[in-house]
Amino acid sequence: MAKIKGYQRPQTLHDKPWHFCPGCHHGIVHRLCAExxxxxxxxxxxxxxxxxxxGVFSYNYFNFDGIGPSHGRAxxxxTGVKRVLPDKLVFTxxxxxxxxxxxTTEMVHSAVRGENITIIFVNNTLYGMTGGQMAPTTLMGQQTTTTPRGRTREQAGYPMKVCEMLATMDGSAYIARTAVFNPAQVLKTKKAIRKAFETQMAGLxxxxxxxLSACPTNWGMNPLEALDHVKDNMLPVYPLGEFKLKKE
Ligand SMILES: Cc1ncc(C[n+]2csc(CCOP(=O)(O)OP(=O)(O)O)c2C)c(N)n1
Known part of the structure; x- marks a missing residue:
């Protein structure tokens, strides 16, 4: 009888339990990068x-070389690592x-310069680690610890759409937005990560x-409610898809 091959931890992930909260999507995204x-x-x-x-402890989980930069400077x-070691796969x-x-500056200007690096960007619409403060990506009306009555245009403007912005830049080669709220979306995210890494290895x-990721702890939801929140409230603001696909 044929044996069913079960899920196996990739060699690129250390055998350690995650420190993430229940229902957090960081673990899924880590696993996909490693796979x-x-x-x-x-x-x-x-x-x-x-x-x-x-994501600060990624070096504890990934079983390949890693660096811990200061906040925002990844x-x-x-850029420095890739320019010195152009044959490596370098991702933030x-x-x-x-x-x-x-x-913001580092992100925008690395795209403007067309640096041959990959960014994996986990958008949970707030500052998770420090207790759920508003971020530029926070949804209109979303309650956070610094917008207890909800984000307003007068106070904080509008959500920042990173993919749409970076896709306009000549230096960007592959830009995509995905989610991991169900198995089909998880597989699409994996394909997008693969395309991004292939784009880099092809020197494009x-x-x-x-x-798009859930933060049930800081959203004040259980993990299932958080999946619905991604689908119902994040997707209309942050549509999924490929925004840029340079072939050569
Ligand atoms: C220079 C500096 N400023 C502020 C902080 C405090 N700080 C640590 S984590 C964090 C927010 C991280 O939020 P995000 O990047 O959205 O990641 P998440 O925790 O939601 O995955 C902040 C402001 C810091 N460590 N260093």
């Missing part, structure tokens, strides 16, 4: 650049506070995959 690195045969060639936020650090792993607030330029 793609393994499937592309790049374990010994990969350098992950972490961030400050709930694309600048990745960043939250929306890290990428779209404190690190800057790539970014934004993954």
């Amino acid at each position: 793609v690195v393994e499937e592309m045969g790049l374990q010994s060639q990969t350098i992950g650049v972490g961030s400050v936020g709930c 694309p600048a650090v990745a 792993y960043q939250g929306d506070g890290d990428l779209a607030a404190i690190g 330029g800057f790539s970014l995959v934004e993954v």
Whole structure:
């Protein structure tokens, strides 16, 4: 009788339990990055650049080389690493506070320069690690610890749409937004991460995959309610899809 092959932890992930809250999507996104690195045969060639936020311990989980930069500076650090070691796969792993607030300059200008790096951008619409403050990506009306009555236009303007913005830049080669609220979306996210890494290894330029993610703890929801929140409230503001696909 044929044996069913069950899920196995990739060699690119250490055998350690996650520190993430129940229902958090960081663990899924970590696993997908690790699986793609393994499937592309790049374990010994990969350098992950972490961030400050709930993804800060990525170097504890990824079983390949990694660097921990200061808050928001991951694309600048990745730029330096990639320029010195152009044959490596270099990717950053960043939250929306890290990428779209404190690190806006690094994110925008690495795309403007067309740096041949990849950004994995986990958008949970707030600062998770520090207790749920508003980020540029917070939805209109969303309650956070710094917008207890909901985000308003007068106080904080509108949600920042990173993919739409970066897709306009000549230096960007692959830009996609995905989600992980069901198995089909998880597989699409994995494909997008693979395309981004392939884009980099083909030397085509800057790539970014934004993954819409749940933060049940800071949203004040249980994990199932948080999945619905991604579908019902985040998708209308942050539509999924490929925004840029440079072939050569
Ligand atoms: C220079 C600096 N400023 C502020 C902080 C505090 N800080 C740590 S994590 C964080 C927010 C991270 O949020 P995000 O990037 O959205 O990631 P998440 O935790 O939601 O995954 C902040 C402001 C810091 N560590 N360093």
